[in-house]
Amino acid sequence: MKRPTSDKPGQMWGTIVFVFVLACSWAALAQTGAPPVTEPQAVGPGPGGGITVQVAYTISLKSAVNHIAHVAIRLRPLAPNRPYRVQLPVWNALYQVRDFAQYARAVAAHDDDGGAVPIRLVDKTTWEADIDSRTVTFEYDVVADNPGPFGAELNDRHAFFNLAEILMYPVDLRDGWMQVTFTDVPPAWKVATSLRQIRTNLLLARNYDELVDAPVELGTFQESVLAQRGAEYRVVVDADPSDYDMSAISRMAYKLAATEVEWMQDWPAGHYLFIYHFPRHPAGGGMEHADSTAIDAPAERVKANPLSLADVTAHEFFHLWNVKRIRPQSLEPVDYTKEQYTRALWFSEGVTSTVADFVRVRAGYLDEKGFLAELAADIRQLESRPARLTQSVEEASLDAWLEKYPAYELPERSISYYNKGEIVGLLLDLQMREVSGGKKSLRDLFHWMNEHYAKQGKFFPDSAGVREAAETVTGADFRDFFARYVSGVDAIPYDKFFATVGLRLQRQxxxxxxxxxxxxxxxxxxxxxxxxxxxxxxxxxxxxxxxxxxxxxxxxxxxxxxxxxxxxxxxxxxxxxxxxxxxxxxxxxxxxxxxxxxYILVEREDATATQRARRAAWMRGDSE
Ligand SMILES: [Zn+2]
Structure with missing residues (x-):
């Protein structure tokens, strides 16, 4: 995830940011072994006998003008004497408890004959109905008036749903096949999502985690599709057509995606969807999902410079691997009912930004001067926060849940795991090159983690897993590096690292x-x-x-x-x-x-040709 700030003049997409990560079990991502998809019944086996849909959602857009979605959830029978329980997540998409139950109204339940089924509230976010061996339908209204890539918004112009904000999940059936049907959709509206789309308004997901890891855009958006080497990229833009250049934006997205696929030497998704919103008011941020991303930016900026989207686009697309598939163990399985703590966000978010820098250089959207200026600005941001000497980047990851409190954001209290994580990623790359005589780099680390975790369906053990990868790839000991700069709060000796690429940090x-x-x-x-x-x-x-x-x-x-x-x-x-x-x-x-x-990064007077060559390779994320 990425949200725009502010601390970095000259760089639109910055630093602080929170996060998120979504529920995606590996099984949900792998998408292998799925029976042939045939049109499913609302409840029960599909006509092809393939998929048994266990949970059928219907979302009515009838009250779009009032920002109200009406949701019905039809559940198949449970075992006798087991109550039906449904829950709305308290968090999703951001590492922030947002209590989506605040938007749900008039929760009720009925059986197939229309008879009311008594329900009770179990806790702030859980409802329960007693009913034996009969199909039950829960119904409620949900206010969807939160614009942005992490939100749920419904109005008479379009809808964008982070489905976790509006769809309760049955506590005992989170792993069943689910379908979503949209009703009362204006005739001119199209539907875009990375989920299986059985018909325009009928979507299918393997389970709840997969369902809510795929936002849905409905409206009269513009779109562009590119098929490239067996992969399909789709760019969807919801904005006033006079505010943006569709071909410039889709060209950029395709180029960044192709550059990252080449960098990773891997293409785990069959298709990928970029959803962009460019509202005419302050907006910003990006949200990663397994096979899609949602990105918001203000129309004024996009109109002036479509390429200002390159940074956030490169960042979100790289999450396709880092965090979505190369995933820390601490984020699995997803618990939607409370905070999920992880020390790994410095890697999952910060080092994602490191790679996005390399990718922008490779794709031609960032030159050496810009790369070094952004790095110097990152260093200035970190060095301006006294908390760099009291809060490690691992602790900042754990404390992500405090980011909604203004007092936490004070420079004396916290650092950003995006900011320091991005710097640590760049320094880790330099250290890997140094100890391997230029033979190994962060690119090899990601290839190794992709092979050993992502492709094996395993999760990595947070920072220890990253250290193991660096050590295995290079054959060197990285305990000291991680103890000082990842779990520790040592001052960073920048010049020691930058000397290896013929640079020094000038303070003024x-x-x-x-x-x-x-x-x-x-x-x-x-x-x-x-x-x-x-x-x-x-x-x-x-x-x-x-x-x-x-x-x-x-x-x-x-x-x-x-x-x-x-x-x-x-x-x-x-x-x-x-x-x-x-x-x-x-x-x-x-x-x-x-x-x-x-801070300025300048060339050392004694820089050698070898150091300059390493610098060029470092900035492109190349092997030497
Ligand atoms: Zn991110």
Whole structure:
């Protein structure tokens, strides 16, 4: 997953980000051994005798204008005297408890004769019905008004469903075949999903994990399909057609996908779906799934530069392997009822960004100068957070669930496992090259993990599994590296690593525009101020912790307001439109100045031809 921030001028798709990962058991991914798919009955064996659908969902879009989906779940009989229990996940897609039950209304149940079946609420997210050996149908309304790649949104223009937000699962039948039928769909609407599509409005999944690992877009989207070497890529865009260039975006997506398939020397999916939304309001983020991704970006930016989507697209597509198939043991099996803790997000997310950097260089979307500038910006972000010396990147992974709290996001409290994970990935690659005389690299590590875990249907034992892969591939000892930079909080000796590619890190103190406050943003909502610097112009003008910033100089921004302000000249005036305890107000002040540590990667005077050659190979993720 990736969400846009803000800490990195010059790089749109940044750093902090949360995460997610979805329920996908290996069996669900492998898709082998499935009987021939024939049109299934609502409940019972299909006409071809192949698949027995155990759970049939119907989603009515009749109340689209009110953002309400009506859901019916028809369950086949259970063993006698066993109550039917259904649950709505408390989390999915983001590593964040979002309690989807808050959107469910008027939950009821009936039998096939229409007779009401009494139900009771077991806990905040579980309902139970007593009924013996009869088919039962649960029904409820769900408010779907959360736009974005992690959300569920239904309106009169389109629908995008992360199905985990709207579909309860039967506790005892999570592993059965499931079908979803959409009804009351406007005639002009199409349906896009990576699930098996029996008819336009009828989808089939092997189990609940597979079902909710495939978002569904319904509407009048534009699409493009490319068949390439036995694989089918499909790009679907839901946006105003005047806001984007379909051919530029699909060309980019195809090129990045082909580059990654070549880099991995593997193609585990028969087909892959890119879903893009470009709304005309602040938006952003990407969400990976087993055979698809959903990516949001503001129309204004995409119109100005379609290639600004390359970073997030490369990142999400690489999740096809890293996290979806090369998957940490700690994320399996998925528990939808509570937080699922893992120390491996630095690898599953951060190192995914490392590879996305290589891939953008290989595909021609990033040059050496841009690569080094982005790396220097990543280093500046990490070095500007005092918590780098108290929170390891493994601990940041475990603490992902705290990212919704503003206090947690303070630089004294936390680092980003995306940010440090990406840096650690680049340094791990350099170290692997160094100890193997340039023969082995991160690419070999991923090939090894793909062979030994993904293709065997096994999960890797978190950081220990990554270390084992690095050691097996190179024959060297990586205990010290992992103890210092993965489980530990040692200061990173950058120059020791960068010297191997003829580079050094130059630190310089520069005077930069100072907003005088810090803020955080979550899921497309306006920024909330989390701290105001004592004595700053912002404080003198009346800005307070907890204030919400709606606009900076009359503009709604997709970035953090302090990032916007950092591009304003020192001494110029800034006007913030604020929502706070006292209602709406404007705060105006002169932009202050502060010294900041800046970092640049420069070539060493004594760089050798061998080091330069290794640098070129490193940036492309090439073997030497
Ligand atoms: Zn990600």
């Amino acid at each position: 103190t520069i005077t930069a525009a100072d907003a005088g406050f810090r803020s955080v943003r979550h899921l497309g909502r306006p920024a909330t101020v989390i701290s105001v610097s004592p004595g700053s112009e912002a404080e003198k003008a009346g800005l307070r912790r907890g204030d919400t910033i709606q606009e900076v100089n009359g503009r709604v921004s997709e970035f953090l307001p302090e990032t916007e302000i950092s591009s304003i000249r020192v001494g110029d005036r800034v006007d913030l439109r604020i929502d706070g305890a006292g209602g709406q107000r404007h705060i105006k002040f002169k932009v202050g100045a502060r010294p900041v540590e800046n």
